[in-house]
Amino acid sequence: MSQSASANVSSPVVSSDMKQLAADVLARALKAGATDAEAVVYEGDEFSALVRLGQVETLKESGSRAVGLRVFIGQRVASTSSSDFSDESIARLVDGAVTLAKITSEDPFAGLPEAHEFGQTCAPDGGDLKLYFDDVNEQPPAERIEVARRCEAAAMAYDTRIQNSGGSEFETATSHKILMNSRGFWGEYRRSYCGFSVSPIAVDEKGGMQRNYWYSSSRTTKKLESPEEVGEEAARRTLRRLGARRVKTQKAPVVFSPEISKSIMGNIFSAAEGDAIYRNASFFAGMLGEQVAGHNITVVDDGTMVLDGIGGFGTSPFDGEGLPTRRTVLVERGILTNYVMNTYTARKLGLRSTGNASRGLAGNPGIGAHNFYLEPGTETPEEIILDVQSGLYVTEVMGFGVNLVTGDYSQGASGMWIENGEIAYPVEEITIAGNLKDMYKNIVAIGNDLVFRGASAAPTIRVEGMMIAGS
Template identity: 50%
Template sequence: MDLTALAADVLDQARQQGATAGDLVIASGESFSAGIRLGKVEKIQNSQEKRMGLRLFAGQSSAITSTANFTQSALQAFVTETLDLARATAADEFSGLPAQSDLAQDVPDLDLSDTNALLTVEEKLARAQEAEEAAFASDSRITNSEGAEFANASREMVYANSLGFCGSYHTTSFSLSVVPVASQDGGMQRDYWYSSQRKLKDLEAAKAVGRKAAERTVRRLGAKQVRTQDAPVVFEPEVAASLLRHLASAISGAALYRKTSFLLDKLGEKIAADEIFVEDHARIPSALGSKPFDGEGLPTRQNIVVEDGVLTSYLLDTYSARKLGLQSTGNASRSFADTPAASTTNFFLRPGTIPPEDIIRSVRSGLYVTELSGFGVNPVTGDYSRGAVGLWIEGGEIAYPVEEITIAGNLLDMFKNIEVIGNDLERRGTISAPTVKIARMTIAGI
């Protein structure tokens, strides 16, 4: 099916039926996953999916609809229904497509697809099996497993609007994950490791994924609570990334114009320690968060959001930018059944110069966090309280594993109290960070 022609056709029908403007996104693709558990095939899943998300304007009123039925007659009714819905909503003076002059002029090839990677089902299963085997082989305390999974997907994305923009790009993704279970003295722990990439060749070796998963799991055995106290907290990269996730939500357009962000009115102000430098970069070749144009057809770019601890930019789409009297930062993200909203592309904290081992060595008595749980973050105030798992540091050395504790503070204070940034940034997902040390937080335990 020619999705570009389909997009043009639907927009044409919308115009004929009286829409004053409109845009749409179409995605079509397939995905596959294969799971192994205890050395045997456990599950295979295959999916074929396509979906269209249509936004139509009747003047300043708009509506969004989504469907997977692309037959001629269904689409005609779909357009009618969307317009009816649009006419029912209130006019909003800030709504509308971006200015024509702001639309992307070209669609750069960001090398997001790996079409040469043709693996058979057996080869995919073999990788999952190898990863799980490596986990079992690396430590005798790995006694069980929730399994290993290999997954891959391939997707074609098309975005078109009534201003004449029509762009498309193709992405692929590959991932491998393992969840081993370790036991000792009647206690049981699980952890995981994974690798996820646009290109098969960039995927971490199966054995390495398995070994890392085992190592992360085994080090949790025998975990205990610590007493309630204030202490320094070191976030390993996987969990440090979650702090950036909170930052990203707080500087995204909707949270700002709704005044639900603890970083409201902080543009140009110091919000973090001097060494903090955070960027959102949409055009890193082959990266998981990269895209050539955003969810409204604007060119994507590199945005520096925090420089020397000062908040230098928000993440905006066209609507939130208009509400705030600013320009879009090219961060519109588009889901099928919702209006475009600003979100991150590749969002990361730039690394410092200190090796993670030295950061741990700098702590006399404190926590090295390896996992966080729960939803105890208030976006409006920045108040922060989450469940934590990790390792206790005594005299600069890892002493014993801890669990059933919480760490609490306020995000603004936490950002300002970042004392050391590690040199170990690895872009493993779309949001990433190196090891980070926060000078002091409240740890609750016994």
């Protein structure tokens, strides 16, 4: 392939143009009868290269942009969005929103945040939050492809049982967002992302296949791990699944690897979302100040985190409504100390927003996590496994069997069986079940292995007494 690919295919919309567009949209909305309005302008670029069995299989490079508008007429609200920035389209965006707002209901809780709640706006690069690094766009595509190729080659060379590959992919993305509203707030930030992953396939002597993957990602190419290390780790993670068998249906302790622990703990965030709380659609409803987990459990959401000079994947200067992000402790030593809310759900609950509004282009703001984590304990993962006579080490879960209304939890699982404190053999095609309310109280061990590989993270945990269904 040619190595002269351009780094940017989209229109080179500059910051001042985006800001001007947001201001125009707001002015037009107010003129058309809106009493309040909020505009978001987004621009992004993406690149991806998939290398499979040493050859470039797909190469994708593009940019896109969009504008979203939310208008209020008194306490009625509606929203519109468009990827078309032409004048007629912007006129339709404004008229559409105002027309739609007239058919919605008066809702006493609807509205933008109060003017005094907004913080200082920061520099477009996120200022001290370190969200944007130019090197992501500057790296030539050929170098990115080479990283993917080396990563896959390392995985394939690791063991003769690695015989096929789903490919190795290198991705970059940069985005620029401007949010502006009629209460005087405007802010913008850019974010960068780069990362690569590989998905090797191992085959056992009976022809049984297993796949797994591993990855590295950052906001700057300088912090990416070596492609060889990532490839070898992916190979190890794939090989350890070979020859998996089923186990008998039984009750046993379950150790969750950090990847799965993260999703179990993530349900604490979902259960604490203001939206689910005011609807009584969460097992945390009415539990503020109550013991909802063991004394060893402290869970935090932090929108301001900077790690090793790089902004976290969940870090941003302001949330989807323009409110400054912050650090919120959801559970402190087992006590539910905070719900997580946007402006609407906070008003419904008579509380203050925690700066967790998430905004798509259209629709009312939702609630989203920033950097969400379980505080680490002191034991190593090996020590946590060592205490298990007979139990399950879960490295993968599948399915949608989590009910946040009741806490009922039932998921497909695979991993390793533990015997006498040691990993004995791989297992698959089993389920694990329990209730999250009990599981959070029965976390008897927490690892010291908290590593942020994404916006949320959790160390290894061990939960006593889960039901395992197998043969």
